[in-house]
């Protein structure tokens with residue numbers, strides 16, 4: 575990490591869009607990558623990578639397929655279709671791919687069948703736990719050596735897993751370690767699903783403390799790990815289907831307990847709204863003005879704040895699901911009172927009761943421009959939103975002590 579340079583700290587007289595007089599002489603820190611160079615286009619804009627490089631794909635796994643596709647595949651292998659249900663039960667209900675545990679399958683050919691349907695996708699490289707064990711960060715190696723993470727967190731009444739959807743990321747956000755190396759590749763549906771099954775296995779083995787009771791499993795999933803989920807639309811959609819498909823075809827989870835978070839890929843948000851899958855939708859906004867957001871979230875150069883908010887609002891109208899706006903409060907960068915007012919204004923212009931703002935406190939990181947807002951500043955930001963009638967909840971930053979906090983600013987420090 576390098577220290578912020580004087581060129582990135584410009585005292586400005588900021589003016590709230592449209593409402594005239596709100597002025598501030600607070601400093602305005604400009605977003606800048608620290609200790610690495612953001613890849614740029616010939617015009618000097620941060621490079622955005624939407625398409626995954628054409629690289630070798632992981633082998634097909636049972637979780638890539640619907641129940642009908644599994645039955646078809648087994649038929650190709652000369653096996654009866656009902657084996658599809660048996661194999662699905664082992665994987666989606668008992669979290670096992672161990673042929674020894676599948677005594678309902680004929681012994682002859684069992685190992686070969688299991689190898690065919692459950693090729694190993696995730697190899698555990700490292701596991702970090704918080705002191706009381708209520709948060710575990712897994713580091714996984716994929717079949718081609720790419721590394722991804724997932725973070726498992728126990729809260730009162732729920733267990734949440736933060737999953738990755740891409741190896742690397744093409745969105746090039748200046749604060750993000752994941753984006754530094756660009757997009758390695760899209761993860762497959764089964765690679766996404768297998769993170770949840772592996773977490774369920776760890777829970778069943780009693781590894782997530784403090785222990786509560788038997789029969790626990792992941793109840794909530796958030797797509798806030800590595801990658802931009804809507805840039806890997808098809809495979810993420812496949813994973814969402816597996817999550818909500820009734821057991822044993824899938825995990826039988828509730829769509830409302832699954833949160834898809836995006837930096838604002840507008841056409842994909844609109845597509846998601848048309849799927850019959852009322853997942854919770856979160857927009858990582860982090861700035862209400864295009865001037866700042868163009869630099870903070872480079873995809874804003876493609877789809878502006880108002881376009882992203884319109885798409886988010888339409889998501890609410892189509893699905894009836896209240897939208898979350900993620901807003902990491904970064905000292906002197908996006909935490910100015912006029913920005914709280916502008917955010918409230920833009921949200922209220924579209925309607926009431928459709929949205930909830932989650933301000934995310936960053937870790938204090940001395941010497942970095944990516945550091946936590948001062949407490950009174952954060953409090954004022956929230957108070958202004960609330961005063962304007964916008965519901966607001968300061969998010970839990972569990973996992974930060976093991977550097978596994980989710981949210982789009984996870985890798986800032």
Ligand code: SF4
Nearest residue numbers: 743745747750753801
């Ligand atoms: S913050 Fe999210 S969208 Fe941006 S580069 Fe990192 S992983 Fe990608």
